[in-house]
Amino acid sequence: MAELCAVVGVGQTKHAACRADVSIAGLVREAVDRALIDANITIADVDAIVIGKAPDMLEGVAMPELWLADALAAHGKPVFRVHTAGSVGGSTAIVAAQHVMAGVHGTVLTIGFEKQSDGNAMWALSVPIPFGMPVHAGAGGYFSPIVRGYIERSGAPKHIGAIVAVKDRTNACKNPYAHLHEPDWTLEKALETPMLWDPIRFIETCPSSDGAMALVIMSEERADKHAGPKAWIHATAMRSEPTAFAGREQISPRAGEMCAEDLWRKAGITNPAKEVDVLEMYVPFAWFEPMWLENLGFAPRNEGWRWVEDGVTDMTGSLPVNPSGGVLSSNPIGASGMLRFGEAALQVMGKAGEHQIAGAKKAVGHAYGGGSQFFAMWLVSSDKP
């Protein structure tokens, strides 16, 4: 039986297009220092460090965890690196939690980061597959045909993506750490932005960001003696599937459904839409909000877009999605999943500031990566299970 554990410290950087003021190590250290201060501990209290980032090609620095060990003061401590593409921030937090759940360590520090300005993600994600046809154009080029498939299948009107984008950009203005602070978007203006990867518009795409997120996770024994709010980890789940196989459901991948089913079962949730107070979901392209609402079992199939249109996912709706502004407002890729997990923790700790959802008791963090093939989720609560 796994041991109970909790998030007791959350620290993130100011996310920006280019943090030229710091190196990768400085960026990571900024988040770590804030998480340790938030947890009111020092690095000496940390038993192990689990670090994650997206593909090394994004910055062109291979195995950065080796040289980051210095910046993390990891001397004499175990350091682990996790990689599951864009979902890595989520899966890294889960691996960290599992070290505590397994009873191996009492206090674990976990970090996700990306310094996109040091490299070129569009290039890194468009490297030709050997001897294939080089028509692939970055992540947008990969996901756009899948979005078109969703629109065709669900009959969603074409402005749904823009509604999500305006909501997330508006929410981000309440989050001082968010990369984009753009308060003046309207649906009308959003619909005038150009199609980059038709049917995906400019407004409906995430920015490229530099940023990091760090969390401190403690065992129940230690957390009980620890002053301050905690986010108890009720359940974690991860699933994966191959990128391509005959008959693969690309719009709503089976691995995503299985990940959510596993999470709901472990957390004792029978009606996610009613029982979850706030959802931080990985939405790098706006259309993925309705698509994931369906995939994770919140909305019925082909109905997710109606929830968006009806304002269900607004800050004031019955299921607020991404009050932090989400990936659409900050995308340091390797940190983006941990930002979802950490923002979920902040909500149930009552520490989300201006974007706090009043009375949030149960929050879900979600991340996906690769060709919609890696999924990671956790459910955290202000109360013990």
Added chain:
Amino acid sequence: MSEADGLMRLRLPIAVTYNWSAGPNATSHLAGLMEGKLIGKRCPSCSSVYFPARNGVCPKCARILAEDVTVGPKGTITTFCIVNVPFLGQKIKLPYVAAQILLDGADISMQHLIQECEAEDVRIGMRVEPVWKDRSEWGPSMENIEHFRPTGEPDQVMGSESGAS
């Protein structure tokens, strides 16, 4: 090198060339392309036909793919994207249509370029055929096909195949 607030930023190149062991499945695919043939592989368990059979095994059944199957050359567009965004390493003039094409006889789509029609006329279910480059330019690559173009046949009703892999 540029300096902001007295801090250096260095602009440095990165380039890699590498060897790739294609293995028996990709080898038969690539050897086929050098003769203008589209050769896929059938799974002995679920009978799915993979083109190209990039892996040695069926991703669903984990059975080793052995039987060659010639697919296409015509196919149907299952979904597509109109690319308007310029990026490093790009070789094709914008805007272009990158489509998922399900070749006749295959059970998984592959991505290729659509030309010889306006981007706004491309549809899910549209029938297309390959236009090969001059044989003198052929190598072990899907780039031997310059692009796909509409055949003019009636659209195929895709149903649940729409937007699928």
